[in-house]
Amino acid sequence: MATKTLVAASTKPLVLSILAHGENYGYQIIKEVEQISEGVLQWTDAMLYPVLGRMEKEGLIRSHWVKTEQGRRRKYYRITLLGEENLAQEKQQWLKVNYAFVRLWGLTDTPYSPTKA
Amino acid sequence: MATKTLVAASTKPLVLSILAHGENYGYQIIKEVEQISEGVLQWTDAMLYPVLGRMEKEGLIRSHWVKTEQGRRRKYYRITLLGEENLAQEKQQWLKVNYAFVRLWGLTDTPYSPTKA
């Protein structure tokens, strides 16, 4: 299981990234995330639904209700233009922070060495 | 500038990673982070000092005061064995979440495609 803060940092960009591949609904998004993270991220619905609500309020995603043939109701979300812009920004930030770690962990050809005082 | 949540997620592992390269003190750690993140992460001292205090309380780092020749006092921190273990865990988690993004963003040879309902 990932730390609380890592969960918090990855939630929004993960949702946006998944919805960038096509519309989807909350319950399914949770499963996609568990699968794609290989079990590291196990979201609860109580965590995700408020997130989706906030993101819709921010205009990053839009929702519409769908009634399936089995009689279930699903709230499908799709990414908006604003959401795509937001994703691009979050992606850049993540990659830069990741690059910092990569250098700190010696996984690059330009590794980190402490500044001399 | 990075988002609040991304800052929160990266703070502890960054501190541990830097101290894994040798002991250091708060004010300098802030500068190391700014440099290594290429300006993306601009920590404030009011953010870092409580973090260092908590991490020491958790036993991840140890501190000792040093008086420099210039007459300044510095609180140097070094990583503990527990801190090294913690870093190894955080590192694994980060890499797994990062790999999820890498796949979602198509930066791999085993990319993500949504589950068919």
Place this chain on the structure above:
DNA sequence: ATAATATACCTAACGCAATTAGGTATAAAT
């Protein structure tokens, strides 16, 4: 000389978001 900036540490109140712990409702499986 004096003012401003850099160094170096600390604390307190506020806001935001995950966690925990509930709840409702229907369909499928045991």
Place this chain on the structure above:
DNA sequence: ATTTATACCTAATTGCGTTAGGTATATTAT
């Protein structure tokens, strides 16, 4: 007939960054 899976929602608690202060010394600029 009961349990599990599907599918959504809300409220109280907790943790942590942010904002806004504070103290003290050394260096640089005016």
